[in-house]
Every structure is written in C-alpha cells, then in structure tokens.
Amino acid sequence: MAVNVSDSVTEETMALRVVGALRDDIVTMTLKPGDVISESDIAGRYGVSRQPVREAFIRLAQQGLLLIRPKRATVVKKISPEGVRQSRFIRESIEVEIIRRVASHPGEAKAVLGELIAEQEAASSADDSRRFHTLDELFHRTLARLAGVEYAWQLIDDHKMQLDRVRYLTLGVSSSQVAIGEHKAIAAAVGAGDVAGAEAAMRAHLARAEVLLNQTISDHPDYFE
Amino acid sequence: MAVNVSDSVTEETMALRVVGALRDDIVTMTLKPGDVISESDIAGRYGVSRQPVREAFIRLAQQGLLLIRPKRATVVKKISPEGVRQSRFIRESIEVEIIRRVASHPGEAKAVLGELIAEQEAASSADDSRRFHTLDELFHRTLARLAGVEYAWQLIDDHKMQLDRVRYLTLGVSSSQVAIGEHKAIAAAVGAGDVAGAEAAMRAHLARAEVLLNQTISDHPDYFE
DNA sequence: TTTTCCAATCTTGTATGGTAGATGGGTTCT
DNA sequence: AGAACCCATCTACCATACAAGATTGGAAAA
Numbered sequence: 156m157a158v159n160v161s162d163s164v165t166e167e168t169m170a171l172r173v174v175g176a177l178r179d180d181i182v183t184m185t186l187k188p189g190d191v192i193s194e195s196d197i198a199g200r201y202g203v204s205r206q207p208v209r210e211a212f213i214r215l216a217q218q219g220l221l222l223i224r225p226k227r228a229t230v231v232k233k234i235s236p237e238g239v240r241q242s243r244f245i246r247e248s249i250e251v252e253i254i255r256r257v258a259s260h261p262g263e264a265k266a267v268l269g270e271l272i273a274e275q276e277a278a279s280s281a282d283d284s285r286r287f288h289t290l291d292e293l294f295h296r297t298l299a300r301l302a303g304v305e306y307a308w309q310l311i312d313d314h315k316m317q318l319d320r321v322r323y324l325t326l327g328v329s330s331s332q333v334a335i336g337e338h339k340a341i342a343a344a345v346g347a348g349d350v351a352g353a354e355a356a357m358r359a360h361l362a363r364a365e366v367l368l369n370q371t372i373s374d375h376p377d378y379f380e
Numbered sequence: 381m382a383v384n385v386s387d388s389v390t391e392e393t394m395a396l397r398v399v400g401a402l403r404d405d406i407v408t409m410t411l412k413p414g415d416v417i418s419e420s421d422i423a424g425r426y427g428v429s430r431q432p433v434r435e436a437f438i439r440l441a442q443q444g445l446l447l448i449r450p451k452r453a454t455v456v457k458k459i460s461p462e463g464v465r466q467s468r469f470i471r472e473s474i475e476v477e478i479i480r481r482v483a484s485h486p487g488e489a490k491a492v493l494g495e496l497i498a499e500q501e502a503a504s505s506a507d508d509s510r511r512f513h514t515l516d517e518l519f520h521r522t523l524a525r526l527a528g529v530e531y532a533w534q535l536i537d538d539h540k541m542q543l544d545r546v547r548y549l550t551l552g553v554s555s556s557q558v559a560i561g562e563h564k565a566i567a568a569a570v571g572a573g574d575v576a577g578a579e580a581a582m583r584a585h586l587a588r589a590e591v592l593l594n595q596t597i598s599d600h601p602d603y604f605e
Numbered sequence: 606t607t608t609t610c611c612a613a614t615c616t617t618g619t620a621t622g623g624t625a626g627a628t629g630g631g632t633t634c635t
Numbered sequence: 636a637g638a639a640c641c642c643a644t645c646t647a648c649c650a651t652a653c654a655a656g657a658t659t660g661g662a663a664a665a
Contacts, residue, residue, distance in 0.1 A: 393647095393648065393649090394648085394649075395648080395649090428649080428650090429649060429650045429651070430650085430651090431648080431649055431651090432648080432649065432650095435648095449657095450656080450657095451655075451656040451657055452656085452657060452658080453657095453658095
C-alpha cells in the first residue's frame with residue numbers, strides 16, 4: 156500500500172506520484188495536521204514543476220486531506236472529531252448491512268474468516284502491529300467480498316482515510332488481542348447463521364473505536380479541530 | 381441547485397464554475413454517457429484557458445462522472461449498472477440506519493415530515509416533477525438531519541450523483557403518487573416509534589428503484605456499460 | 606485489392622511566466 | 636506610545652507554450 160517516492164516506474168504520471176507520496180505522508184503523520192505547504196515548496200522537494208503538484212493538491216483536497224485556502228495557503232487539514240464520528244456512522248451502517256447478508260448466507264465464510272483470524276494471531280504473537288493492521292483491514296474487506304459488495308467497499312475508501320489517520324495514532328495502543336477476540340465472535344455468529352448475533356458482535360467491535368478516538372483527542376489535541 | 385454558466389458572481393474561481401456547469405450538463409443528460417469532450421473544446425466553449433477546464437476534469441473524474449484516458453481523450457463515463465446497485469447498497473445501508481435512529485427517538489419528526497409530504501402532494505397535483513424531485517431529496521435529507529448525521533449525507537453526495545443520472549432518465553415515469561404513499565408509510569411508522577416497521581417501509585421505498593433501473597437500462601442501453 | 610507504414614493531427618501531461626488577492630512587518634503620522 | 640498605513644512578499648489562480656503518446660487517414664508497396 157505504501158508508495159516509495161523514488162520509485163520511478165510504479166506510477167504513470169508525476170501528478171499521481173505526488174498524490175501517492177503526499178497521501179502516505181499525511182496518513183502516517185509525517186505531515187501533521189495544521190502543517191502549511193505550498194505548491195512551489197512541494198514542487199521543489201520532488202523536483203517537478205508546480206503544475207502536477209497543484210493537481211495533486213486538488214485531488215487530496217477533494218478527499219478531505221488538504222484544505223486549499225485560495226490566494227493564502229494550503230494546509231494539512233486538521234482532523235474533525237465530528238467528521239470522524241460521521242465517517243464511522245457510514246462505515247457502521249454499511250458493515251452492519253454486510254454482516255447481515257453474510258450471516259444470512261454463510262457458505263465458505265466460516266472457513267475463510269477462520270484462516271484470516273489464524274494469521275492475525277500469528278502477527279499478534281510476533282508483535283507485528285503493521286502486519287496486524289493490514290490483516291485487520293483484509294478481514295473487513297473480505298466480509299464485503301463475501302457479501303458481493305467489494306466495489307462498494309472501494310467507494311468508501313476515501314472516507315476511510317479520515318479514520319486511518321486516527322488509527323495510525325493508536326497503532327501501538329490498540330490491543331490486538333481484544334480485536335482478535337471480537338473477530339472470533341463475529342466469525343462464530345456468521346458461521347452459525349445467527350444474523351442478530353453477528354450484527355451485535357459487529358457493532359460491539361466498531362464501538363470500541365469510539366473510546367480510542369476520545370483518548371486520541373486527549374493525547375494529541377493540536378491535531379484536531 | 382442548478383448553476384447558470386453566465387452568472388459571473390456566484391462561483392469564486394473559473395475552475396469551480398466549469399465544474400458546476402459540466403456536472404449540471406452531465407446529470408441532466410445534456411452531455412450523454414459516451415460523449416467525448418476535450419479540454420480545448422470545453423475551454424473554447426466557456427471562453428477560458430485549458431488550465432481551469434483541466435482541473436474541472438480532474439474533480440469530475442474523481443467523482444466518477446468523467447473518465448480521463450491519458451493522451452487519448454476524456455469521455456462522459458457510461459453508467460455502470462453494477463456501480464449503481466452498489467451505490468444504492470450504500471445508500472440503503474445508511475438510510476436504514478438513519479430511519480432506525482429517528483424512529484427510536486421521534487420528537488418533532490412527525491410534524492416536520494408531515495409538512496414536507498403536504499408540499500409534495502401540492503407539487504404532484506401541479507404536475508411539477510422538477511419540484512417534486514427537489515422535495516423528495518429534501519425528505520431524505522431531513523431524515524438525515526433528524527438523525528444528527530447531515531454531514532454524513534453530504535459525504536455520500538458524490539455517490540448519489542450516479543443515482544441522479546438514472547433518476548433523471550425516469551423523471552416523468554416515476555409516479556409521484558406512489559412515492560408519496562411510501563413517504564406517508566415511513567412517516568407514520570416513525571411517528572409511532574415503530575422501528576422495525578419504519579425500516580421495512582424504507583426498504584420497500586428504496587426497492588422500487590431496482591425496477592426503474594432495469595427498465596431504464598432497456599430504454600437506453602447505449603447509456604450503460 | 607489488401608496490407609503496411611508513416612506523418613499530420615488529435616489528445617492529455619508538464620513547465621513557466623504573469624496576475625490578483627492576502628499577509629506581515631516596518632514606517633510614518635497623529 | 637499607539638495606531639493607521641503602505642509596500643515587499645508570500646500565496647493560489649490563470650494563460651500560454653511546449654512535449655510526448657495515441658489515433659487516423661492516406662499513400663505506397665506487395
């Protein structure tokens with residue numbers, strides 16, 4: 156998922172290269188909320204003209220990561236707690252609907268999810284939080300695929316980036332053991348075809364993020380509006 | 381909601397003016413799916429340089445209305461039936477969650493929704509389908525506001541545009557009387573605090589769009605992938 | 606006639622210069 | 636000293652020129 160800037164063949168156009176590099180810097184908090192950047196600044200940093208940088212700014216602004224203040228400056232958007240909550244409302248709405256569909260028609264779900272959970276336990280034992288993060292995301296994406304709405308999952312990727320920034324701040328904090336237990340509960344209910352139980356388990360799983368958000372706001376108040 | 385191109389004070393920058401004009405042309409099918417446009421073409425048409433037009437293209441491409449084929453051309457994206465179905469999956473997921481929240485805690489909901497329905501009946505009697513469309517959208521937006529997630533509603537506006545194109549094709553077709561009846565059922569269940577009933581009524585309301593979509597694909601096969 | 610190939614002419618991508626609005630700091634006036 | 640003001644300097648915005656890939660049509664060869 157990470158894009159290396161110096162990699163000169165992966166991306167087609169310079170503009171997309173800059174988009175990938177900046178997005179990575181923003182999500183990983185290398186560029187912190189509130190940081191001021193400018194077209195010429197970034198252009199010089201990556202050795203390109205202002206034009207592709209400008210287009211990158213436009214794309215990232217539309218994804219809610221940058222705020223372009225005309226004739227003034229462009230800043231890395233601070234995280235809006237309300238925006239995070241509503242992004243999570245969207246995510247919860249969709250994930251609940253997904254888990255219902257999957258639980259209604261299990262099928263290969265139980266086996267597939269079981270494998271993923273096993274990998275997660277391996278990553279957790281190895282204390283590889285980066286890999287666990289990837290596997291966690293894959294768990295939810297797999298549910299979407301099982302429900303036949305993987306494309307819909309891609310559609311909300313933009314909104315998910317807001318959540319990813321918060322998540323990055325809580326990388327070490329989030330106890331993966333707890334998450335794995337919740338994943339097991341979800342998989343078990345799905346395997347049993349227990350729709351209501353699966354929905355409840357999913358809601359409980361997502362609700363834990365609320366606590367993390369409030370804690371993160373306390374830890375990094377200057378990153379939020 | 382419509383933006384007049386010749387209006388020279390409403391929009392701030394030329395790029396945003398072009399965005400609004402093109403989006404309006406696309407949603408209203410003035411620019412049809414599959415139509416090929418070019419930066420210089422549009423630039424000449426609006427009397428600006430290629431630069432702001434190019435930026436407009438980028439924005440609209442990110443919203444899924446245009447498809448930029450590098451060094452080749454830019455075309456009005458054809459409507460993807462699968463994309464429409466998944467966009468509607470997203471919408472249904474969110475609207476169901478919204479209607480649950482509102483039905484759980486009615487309050488002023490019944491009165492507010494009642495007023496909107498009355499206006500819809502007036503528009504329907506006057507055969508003003510354009511106004512009915514606006515009121516219909518307002519009905520759903522109001523539900524989002526009542527649930528305290530109006531911002532979330534704005535977040536999915538981009539995806540809704542895909543649905544709006546289909547909807548425009550069925551403007552005269554969709555019998556507003558049926559829609560009003562469904563709105564009444566929703567409002568009644570909400571007013572009674574009947575969560576399950578409100579959810580069922582909302583699902584029934586949204587399900588009707590599936591029929592319209594299939595009919596529209598038959599009527600305009602060249603507009604779809 | 607059919608096929609191959611090349612060149613004119615499209616397209617979008619990139620670079621650069623100039624414009625107007627906004628900011629900040631120093632100067633001048635009161 | 637305090638406040639108003641002006642100007643150097645920043646910003647994003649727009650216009651223009653050039654570059655490079657893709658397409659198309661016709662000419663030339665088989």
